[in-house]
Amino acid sequence: VVNRDWDVPDGQVILRSIDEPEVFEVIFDRHFDAIHGYLARRGGKHVGEVVASETFCAAFDQRDRFDVKRGDARPWLYGIATNLLHRHWRTEGRRRRVDERFRRDRSIEQVPAQPHDRLQASQLDRELRVAVDELNNADRDVLLLYAWSGLSYLEIADALDIPVGTVQSRLNRARARVRHRLRPDANTQVRTSSTFKENTDG
Amino acid sequence: MDEIALLRRLDEDAAAESPDAKHAARSALRAHIAAQQIAAPAHRDVVPRVSARPRWPRLRLVAAIAAVVVVAAVAAVVLPGRGSRPAYAATPPLLMPVSDQGRPAERVLERLAAAAEEQPALADGRYHYLKAAGWGLHTAVYDEDHVESVIVPGITEQWIADDGSGLQIHASGEPVEAGPPGADADRRAIDDLPDGEGEITEFAPGEMWVPPIASLPRDPVALRDKLLVNPGDGGPCDANSDVYDPETCDRPESVQLYVALEELHVERVPPDLLATFYRALAEEPDLRAYGQITDRAGRRAIAVGFDSDYAGLPTRHMMIVDPDTGTLLGLEEILTTDPGKLNVRVPAVISYIVYLAGGNVASTDERAPRIP
Numbered sequence: 001v002v003n004r005d006w007d008v009p010d011g012q013v014i015l016r017s018i019d020e021p022e023v024f025e026v027i028f029d030r031h032f033d034a035i036h037g038y039l040a041r042r043g044g045k046h047v048g049e050v051v052a053s054e055t056f057c058a059a060f061d062q063r064d065r066f067d068v069k070r071g072d073a074r075p076w077l078y079g080i081a082t083n084l085l086h087r088h089w090r091t092e093g094r095r096r097r098v099d100e101r102f103r104r105d106r107s108i109e110q111v112p113a114q115p116h117d118r119l120q121a122s123q124l125d126r127e128l129r130v131a132v133d134e135l136n137n138a139d140r141d142v143l144l145l146y147a148w149s150g151l152s153y154l155e156i157a158d159a160l161d162i163p164v165g166t167v168q169s170r171l172n173r174a175r176a177r178v179r180h181r182l183r184p185d186a187n188t189q190v191r192t193s194s195t196f197k198e199n200t201d202g
Numbered sequence: 203m204d205e206i207a208l209l210r211r212l213d214e215d216a217a218a219e220s221p222d223a224k225h226a227a228r229s230a231l232r233a234h235i236a237a238q239q240i241a242a243p244a245h246r247d248v249v250p251r252v253s254a255r256p257r258w259p260r261l262r263l264v265a266a267i268a269a270v271v272v273v274a275a276v277a278a279v280v281l282p283g284r285g286s287r288p289a290y291a292a293t294p295p296l297l298m299p300v301s302d303q304g305r306p307a308e309r310v311l312e313r314l315a316a317a318a319e320e321q322p323a324l325a326d327g328r329y330h331y332l333k334a335a336g337w338g339l340h341t342a343v344y345d346e347d348h349v350e351s352v353i354v355p356g357i358t359e360q361w362i363a364d365d366g367s368g369l370q371i372h373a374s375g376e377p378v379e380a381g382p383p384g385a386d387a388d389r390r391a392i393d394d395l396p397d398g399e400g401e402i403t404e405f406a407p408g409e410m411w412v413p414p415i416a417s418l419p420r421d422p423v424a425l426r427d428k429l430l431v432n433p434g435d436g437g438p439c440d441a442n443s444d445v446y447d448p449e450t451c452d453r454p455e456s457v458q459l460y461v462a463l464e465e466l467h468v469e470r471v472p473p474d475l476l477a478t479f480y481r482a483l484a485e486e487p488d489l490r491a492y493g494q495i496t497d498r499a500g501r502r503a504i505a506v507g508f509d510s511d512y513a514g515l516p517t518r519h520m521m522i523v524d525p526d527t528g529t530l531l532g533l534e535e536i537l538t539t540d541p542g543k544l545n546v547r548v549p550a551v552i553s554y555i556v557y558l559a560g561g562n563v564a565s566t567d568e569r570a571p572r573i574p
Binding site for chain 2: 021022024025028032033036037038040041044045046048049052053056057060124125128129132143144146147148175178179182
């Protein structure tokens with residue numbers, strides 16, 4: 001029987017789960033909603049469900065590699081989730097490549113599913129989504145982890161296994177590019193963008 | 203409001219908690235943990251799937267396979283002293299000997315094309331419905347001399363609308379041991395699978411791939427041109443392309459056409475397109491006709507295919523076709539001479555799909571008739 005209110009750090013729970021595997025469910029209870037929410041925002045409802053489930057199975061398999069001195073498992077879980085999300089998209093990419101092959105003559109209007117085209121969005125949301133989509137994967141991962149996971153610079157560095165300085169530089173670059181995309185002629189003065197004002201004021 | 207604040211409110215609703223998703227994920231985790239505990243004593247990584255690439259009827263088998271391991275373990279505990287078993291995984295029986303090299307398939311494919319051409323067009327309907335059976339293989343290794351292998355049949359029903367929305371129901375059957383050569387065990391396994399029961403997944407618009415079947419050319423040359431990789435067109439062979447994929451680029455033409463045929467079959471393919479496809483395949487010199495067989499659903503069929511080692515191991519790819527109607531009844535892949543690192547004894551069937559029913563229907567409450 002697993003005590004779900006067991007008030008000990010994640011690291012200790014994971015350590016105990018080495019000998020008592022069912023204890024790992026405490027980690028699931030503590031963090032599933034957050035990981036699922038992050039993945040659903042990035043990939044949509046179905047991808048969120050599939051990859052979130054895979055994330056906790058993968059984390060269970062890798063639990064003997066978790067540094068138990070780290071109290072919080074969130075960075076570790078977000079890192080696994082992000083990697084699995086990319087793997088999922090690579091697999092999906094095969095499907096899209098098939099579609100591309102079928103669409104070679106451009107006479108077919110079938111549009112493959114894309115991670116960010118699922119909602120009818122406002123003009124600003126659409127532009128924001130395009131701006132994020134135009135980032136490279138590395139910059140996008142840092143930006144969205146920062147915006148959506150609540151992780152600190154250090155924790156993002158931990159999640160992605162990169163130096164904290166790289167997190168800062170990628171985040172700065174990503175933010176600048178998004179800002180520029182939202183209003184190309186204003187550099188950092190995003191608030192003066194007429195498009196921005198129309199959509200946020202209205 | 204800066205860009206971070208804007209991002210934080212973007213798609214907030216998508217991050218809402220989902221009790222259903224959490225329940226399903228918890229079940230999957232529990233099955234995964236149970237499977238790992240059982241497989242751990244010897245080899246944790248034992249051939250849960252031998253197929254090199256996923257196909258849609260098997261995509262949702264993983265949790266079910268994990269659960270099956272528990273059954274195998276219980277059997278081992280309750281029935282001690284079952285004796286040593288060879289360390290080979292059970293695989294489905296062959297439908298025909300692989301020593302049969304067949305004969306050139308050009309004329310057979312032309313006859314199949316003519317048969318398909320005579321069939322009526324599929325009825326109209328909002329949803330493309332397909333029901334197919336596939337299988338998963340799980341091997342639990344307790345020690346070097348004690349191996350438990352089971353075949354887990356799975357059945358998938360799928361309704362796809364043209365906007366990419368739809369519904370999928372997947373059910374796993376009872377594990378079956380590899381029976382004596384012949385199709386009876388497979389037919390029973392398929393027949394025993396529940397109809398309309400199983401794990402239900404709904405897909406929002408754009409989440410399911412809809413093959414552009416209506417737009418594909420009904421001319422064999424044009425169809426080949428469309429389906430075969432065209433180097434230097436910004437496609438899979440162009441290293442600068444977004445869709446660069448050397449694996450696809452290096453595939454022989456026969457493999458490319460076979461894969462395309464499989465990928466189109468997320469719905470029932472209209473007979474006129476099948477006829478065109480068979481004529482396009484007839485241009486491939488390595489296509490062989492292997493003669494008449496009985497398929498895994500007990501239907502009279504003819505097998506056409508080719509041998510290839512493009513994926514690393516010598517493999518026979520077979521299309522199972524109704525000789526009277528040209529309807530594609532199934533696809534099979536068989537390792538012929540070299541198992542590589544897989545613990546199967548060659549020749550070994552490593553994957554199959556049986557198409558059981560298909561057609562267009564008005565709603566997800568309706569099903570198209572069984573393919574006779």
